Amino acid sequence: MISYYLPSESKIGVGYQVHALANELARRGHTVDVFSPCAPVDGAEYGNVHLPLRGSLRTFRFAFVMRRQDFSTYDVLHAHGEDYWMWRRRVPMHVRTLHGSCFEEALRIRGLKERARMVLLGFTEVLASLVADRTVLISPQTRKWTPWVRTVIPNGVDESRFGAGGGEKWPHPTVLFVGTWRGRKRGAELAACFAEVVRPRVPGARLRMVTQDAPADLPDGVVALGRLTDDELAEEYRRAWVFCLPSTYEGFGIPYAEAMTAGLPVVATPNVGARYVTDEGRYGVLTDLDGLGDRLVELLTDDDLRSRLGAVARTRAVEFELGSVVDRYERLYTTANDKRPI
Numbered sequence: 034m035i036s037y038y039l040p041s042e043s044k045i046g047v048g049y050q051v052h053a054l055a056n057e058l059a060r061r062g063h064t065v066d067v068f069s070p071c072a073p074v075d076g077a078e079y080g081n082v083h084l085p086l087r088g089s090l091r092t093f094r095f096a097f098v099m100r101r102q103d104f105s106t107y108d109v110l111h112a113h114g115e116d117y118w119m120w121r122r123r124v125p126m127h128v129r130t131l132h133g134s135c136f137e138e139a140l141r142i143r144g145l146k147e148r149a150r151m152v153l154l155g156f157t158e159v160l161a162s163l164v165a166d167r168t169v170l171i172s173p174q175t176r177k178w179t180p181w182v183r184t185v186i187p188n189g190v191d192e193s194r195f196g197a198g199g200g201e202k203w204p205h206p207t208v209l210f211v212g213t214w215r216g217r218k219r220g221a222e223l224a225a226c227f228a229e230v231v232r233p234r235v236p237g238a239r240l241r242m243v244t245q246d247a248p249a250d251l252p253d254g255v256v257a258l259g260r261l262t263d264d265e266l267a268e269e270y271r272r273a274w275v276f277c278l279p280s281t282y283e284g285f286g287i288p289y290a291e292a293m294t295a296g297l298p299v300v301a302t303p304n305v306g307a308r309y310v311t312d313e314g315r316y317g318v319l320t321d322l323d324g325l326g327d328r329l330v331e332l333l334t335d336d337d338l339r340s341r342l343g344a345v346a347r348t349r350a351v352e353f354e355l356g357s358v359v360d361r362y363e364r365l366y367t368t369a370n371d372k373r374p375i
Contacts, residue, residue, distance in 0.1 A: 039071035129165035133284015189358030209273035228252035230326025270295035298342035316349035
């Protein structure tokens with residue numbers, strides 16, 4: 034596998050998904066190595082080929098580093114980025130997963146420099162989809178920029194870790210957020226909404242934020258938890274009343290699926306990933322930012338509604354169970370030259 038990101042040095046969701054996939058494949062008896070500039074992850078059951086980089090433009094430079102690697106001893110190359118220069122076949126099967134669309138993110142990101150970087154990365158995604166034997170999307174809604182790609186395999190969640198059961202809910206109404214304070218995750222906007230709308234109408238309510246970039250001075254009832262282990266994060270899902278991530282863009286949105294696996298009602302803005310994971314709001318609540326506070330108040334104060342939404346969320350989460358996702362990748366690895374969707 035190739036991944037620029039891994040949980041050892043990055044909080045980007047792609048790295049967590051690569052780590053989960055590689056671990057599950059290794060448990061099934063496959064020999065798996067992940068090529069990455071990130072250091073090995075503690076407890077990983079797969080190998081790590083550590084290729085550290087320093088300086089600027091590391092994402093683009095890593096693609097050239099990958100171009101020079103010898104993959105001749107591998108049966109499958111499964112890239113999650115930076116494989117777009119590998120137009121000459123180097124392995125029997127070359128699979129690429131597109132984790133969303135950088136073109137789509139460029140439409141929403143702030144700053145000219147970051148927007149230009151996303152546009153360039155978008156072109157590399159298009160090139161990668163042509164270089165690989167088979168390209169995979171993580172949701173049908175991400176097909177807009179690569180309409181020729183037909184195979185969809187969603188991201189996977191470890192049900193044994195994030196599944197419902199065990200642990201009592203917090204005694205006070207609690208909203209959980211997982212993401213960044215700044216940027217497209219809109220943690221700052223959620224905290225402001227919570228302070229201005231939710232807290233006055235639901236006294237004692239709490240907003241627990243799994244984020245590393247929150248300021249020291251937070252509104253009453255808002256707690257920044259920093260970085261958590263997987264087990265600590267799973268416990269937060271189990272104890273929360275409602276999950277909310279009002280992101281402007283997600284290609285999939287792993288936290289939505291993790292929350293639903295835990296039987297937690299999901300409230301989101303209608304980004305690409307949230308629309309797919311909640312099936313256009315059938316298994317969660319989609320609302321614009323202006324209506325976010327009212328919907329959170331409604332859920333926090335209506336036990337029956339919260340219970341019903343948590344139950345339907347669990348039924349949808351079955352679609353994203355890690356084992357079934359890896360089953361589909363295993364079938365794909367053996368049919369990489371068959372261009373039909375699976």
